[in-house]
Amino acid sequence: MTDPRAAVRRAFPERDVESVSPVRRGNRKTTAVVEFAVGPPVVVQTCGDVDALRSEAAVTAAIDDATSIPVPTVLAGGVAGDGAYVITELVRGEDLHERFASLDPGRRREIARAFGRYLGETHSAATFGSFGDVEPMGEEWAADEWPTETQISALAVRKHTEPVAWLRSYGRAALDRLPPAFDAVAARIRRRLDEAAVDAVRNASGRVSEPVLFPWDLRPGNALVDEDGVAAVLDWESPMAAPAALAVAKVEYLVVDWYLDDPSAERAAFRAGYESVRRYPEVAPLARAIAIADTAVDSTGAVTNPMYPELDREAAIGFHHEALDRTI
Structure with a gap:
C-alpha cells in the first residue's frame, strides 16, 4: 500500500x-x-x-x-x-457521531434536515441508466494521476444488471452477513425477497425506479460538525446506483433511528429536507428491511453499535432485530 x-x-x-x-x-x-x-x-x-x-x-x-x-x-x-x-x-470539526444525540433538539433537527437535503441533492444530481457499481469513465481516470475536478457526467455504471436481479443480489449479501441471532427474521426477509422484489424496485407509478447515486454510508459517523452545522461529509466509498427508496431507507435509519428513543421530530425534519429538493419516494417494507439488514453488520462481519454511548453487542443485536421485526 x-x-x-x-x-x-x-x-x-x-x-x-x-x-x-x-x-x-x-x-x-x-x-x-x-x-x-x-x-x-x-x-x-x-x-x-x-x-x-x-x-x-x-x-x-x-x-x-x-x-x-x-x-x-x-x-x-x-x-x-x-x-x-x-x-x-483537512476540515476541522467534531465527530458528529459523538455529538448528535446530545445536541439541542433544535440543532439536531437542523442537522437531520441537512442530511435529508444532502441525499435529495445527490439523487437529483446523479442518475444512471442501470443499477450497479458506479465508477468514473474517461482516459483521464485511467492514468496514474487522477483529475482533481470532475462532473457527474463522468460517472457511470459499466456493468448493466437487471433491476430485480440487482436488488436480490444486494439483499442476499446483506442477509448472509447477519449472525445466527437473526436467522428467523432473515428467513422471512429472504422469502419476501423471492416473492416481492419486483415491488421493491418500482416507484409509486408502477415503473422501475430510476437508478440514483446511493451513498450507502451517509451518516453522522462520517461527518464533522462545528458551530455552524455540518462542516464536512467525509466518506463516499463504494458508490452504487440504486433505487431512491433503498437509499432513503438506509440513510434515514442511520441518521435518526440510530441515536434516539423517539426520533419522530428528527425523522420529519429529515424527510422535509429531502422534499425541499425532490419528492420523497414511497418505501416498500422489503426495501426498508434490506436497508436495515445491510446496516446491522459492517464490512468485517461485526454487528454495528447504535446509539451514543454505543450499545454493547447483545443490545445492538436487539436494536436491529426489533427494527427488522417492525418493518417486515
Whole structure:
C-alpha cells in the first residue's frame, strides 16, 4: 500500500513533511493527517484497491461540483506503488457521531434536515441508466494521476444488471452477513425477497425506479460538525446506483433511528429536507428491511453499535432485530 509520505512527496515535492499522524477511520483504507513545515495540513488516504479509491475520489469531486454538500476538496490522487492514494484538504470539526444525540433538539433537527437535503441533492444530481457499481469513465481516470475536478457526467455504471436481479443480489449479501441471532427474521426477509422484489424496485407509478447515486454510508459517523452545522461529509466509498427508496431507507435509519428513543421530530425534519429538493419516494417494507439488514453488520462481519454511548453487542443485536421485526 502507498506510504502517505510518498504520496505527498509526489503531489507536493516542494513541501517538507513535519509529521504524519494516523487516523482511525473505516475498515478498507488507511488515513493519516500530514503536517508540513510550511503550508496547510492535508489528509492522505491510501488503499490497495485502486478501483475503489478511484471511484471514491471521482464521486467526492463530482459531489463537490454538483451540490451544496460540504465535502473536503480533492487536492491530488492517483496510482503509486502497489496501491492508490487520495489527498484532500483537512476540515476541522467534531465527530458528529459523538455529538448528535446530545445536541439541542433544535440543532439536531437542523442537522437531520441537512442530511435529508444532502441525499435529495445527490439523487437529483446523479442518475444512471442501470443499477450497479458506479465508477468514473474517461482516459483521464485511467492514468496514474487522477483529475482533481470532475462532473457527474463522468460517472457511470459499466456493468448493466437487471433491476430485480440487482436488488436480490444486494439483499442476499446483506442477509448472509447477519449472525445466527437473526436467522428467523432473515428467513422471512429472504422469502419476501423471492416473492416481492419486483415491488421493491418500482416507484409509486408502477415503473422501475430510476437508478440514483446511493451513498450507502451517509451518516453522522462520517461527518464533522462545528458551530455552524455540518462542516464536512467525509466518506463516499463504494458508490452504487440504486433505487431512491433503498437509499432513503438506509440513510434515514442511520441518521435518526440510530441515536434516539423517539426520533419522530428528527425523522420529519429529515424527510422535509429531502422534499425541499425532490419528492420523497414511497418505501416498500422489503426495501426498508434490506436497508436495515445491510446496516446491522459492517464490512468485517461485526454487528454495528447504535446509539451514543454505543450499545454493547447483545443490545445492538436487539436494536436491529426489533427494527427488522417492525418493518417486515
